Amino acid sequence: MNANEISLKTKLHLNRIRLVARFFKWICVIGFGATILLAAIALIKPDGIFPAGSFYSGAAIKSDFSNQDIKPGWGWVSPFFWIVWTVFGLLEIWFFYRLFENLERGIIFGRKNTFYIRVIGCWMIAQSLGGIVFEFSKIIWAKSPNPNINIDGTLLSGIFILLVAWIMDEGRKIQEEQELTV
Amino acid sequence: MKNFQNKAKIVKVSKIIRTILFAGLVSWMVLIPAFLAGFLIPIIALPKEKLYSSMTFTMGGMALLASFGLIVNLKLFRFFDRLKNGHLFDAQTVGYLGAAGKWWIALWLYQGLFYGLGQEYYQLKMAWDSGGLFAGLILIFVAWLLKEAQELQEEQELTV
Numbered sequence: 001m002n003a004n005e006i007s008l009k010t011k012l013h014l015n016r017i018r019l020v021a022r023f024f025k026w027i028c029v030i031g032f033g034a035t036i037l038l039a040a041i042a043l044i045k046p047d048g049i050f051p052a053g054s055f056y057s058g059a060a061i062k063s064d065f066s067n068q069d070i071k072p073g074w075g076w077v078s079p080f081f082w083i084v085w086t087v088f089g090l091l092e093i094w095f096f097y098r099l100f101e102n103l104e105r106g107i108i109f110g111r112k113n114t115f116y117i118r119v120i121g122c123w124m125i126a127q128s129l130g131g132i133v134f135e136f137s138k139i140i141w142a143k144s145p146n147p148n149i150n151i152d153g154t155l156l157s158g159i160f161i162l163l164v165a166w167i168m169d170e171g172r173k174i175q176e177e178q179e180l181t182v
Numbered sequence: 183m184k185n186f187q188n189k190a191k192i193v194k195v196s197k198i199i200r201t202i203l204f205a206g207l208v209s210w211m212v213l214i215p216a217f218l219a220g221f222l223i224p225i226i227a228l229p230k231e232k233l234y235s236s237m238t239f240t241m242g243g244m245a246l247l248a249s250f251g252l253i254v255n256l257k258l259f260r261f262f263d264r265l266k267n268g269h270l271f272d273a274q275t276v277g278y279l280g281a282a283g284k285w286w287i288a289l290w291l292y293q294g295l296f297y298g299l300g301q302e303y304y305q306l307k308m309a310w311d312s313g314g315l316f317a318g319l320i321l322i323f324v325a326w327l328l329k330e331a332q333e334l335q336e337e338q339e340l341t342v
Contacts, residue, residue: 010333017326024323108330153313156202159195163265164324166192170270171331178338 014106021103028097032090039086043079074141081134088130092123109172117165124158189268196265203259210252217245236304243296250289257282271332276325283321290314 070077099116107113131154138145221241224233261278269275293310300306 013326013329017323017330020323020326108327109334159199163192163195163199166188167265167270167328167331169188170192171327171334174271174331174334174338178334178341181338181341
């Protein structure tokens with residue numbers, strides 16, 4: 001394979017990454033809209049979309065819980081968790097969006113990309129731990145607390161993404177070294 | 183110094199994930215023969231009129247599903263094993279990650295078929311979501327990014 005062929009192959013590869021990044025970017029836009037819409041419906045009409053007003057966030061945390069199971073005087077808990085999870089979910093989608101936007105521009109090993117990936121990883125770990133806190137908090141505000149604590153895919157995905165961030169950081173260093181050499 | 187710290191972190195976390203994946207491999211290896219036994223023993227031992235077709239379908243389908251799960255797990259295990267050994271950007275490492283993604287998508291497609299048939303013919307209630315598809319796509323995408331880094335490293339080695 002000569003230099004031109006290698007260059008063409010690299011260009012094709014980069015174009016493929018850009019195309020898929022654009023696809024994921026649009027998925028983020030849809031996710032952003034859907035999360036806001038679901039949160040709005042849940043706040044306005046708690047039992048409107050999910051059976052018995054179960055808490056649900058488009059981002060990750062799920063828990064089957066009825067609004068009727070909340071102790072009297074703790075009614076604010078349902079909208080509070082919805083808002084917290086929606087903000088959490090939206091920020092996560094925002095970082096994903098920025099990352100895919102950079103990738104679409106052809107910036108693969110940028111310093112900001114590493115930062116975004118790292119934040120997403122930490123965010124997902126925090127989200128998973130937040131789920132555990134939520135389950136424990138049922139002891140305070142639920143009529144019949146039945147904490148359902150499990151380590152879900154979000155925690156492992158977060159750790160994996162953090163690992164990817166470190167690997168990408170290594171890639172960035174190689175690229176910087178390469179630019180300096182050239 | 184920072185470079186060394188990053189690599190040390192990657193090796194350490196890979197070691198942990200590899201251990202978790204090893205436990206997963208062991209559980210698949212226990213589950214597959216169990217499902218196969220659940221599929222084959224009634225066929226061999228029971229008379230035809232006492233055979234529950236829904237049970238046979240579920241056990242056979244689950245055995246195949248577990249086999250797909252085993253392959254995905256194995257590819258990921260090998261990927262993290264290479265990371266643990268410090269091979270960040272080489273063709274084999276990238277290949278394992280890409281293969282894991284492709285097998286995950288295959289698993290997702292099979293899941294759809296299996297759950298669909300189960301619901302249609304045996305009224306089995308199984309939920310099929312898009313999680314597997316996205317996980318597979320993300321793995322393939324990350325493999326592409328790593329391939330870029332691999333090419334950069336090869337180029338760098340040639341330059342030096």
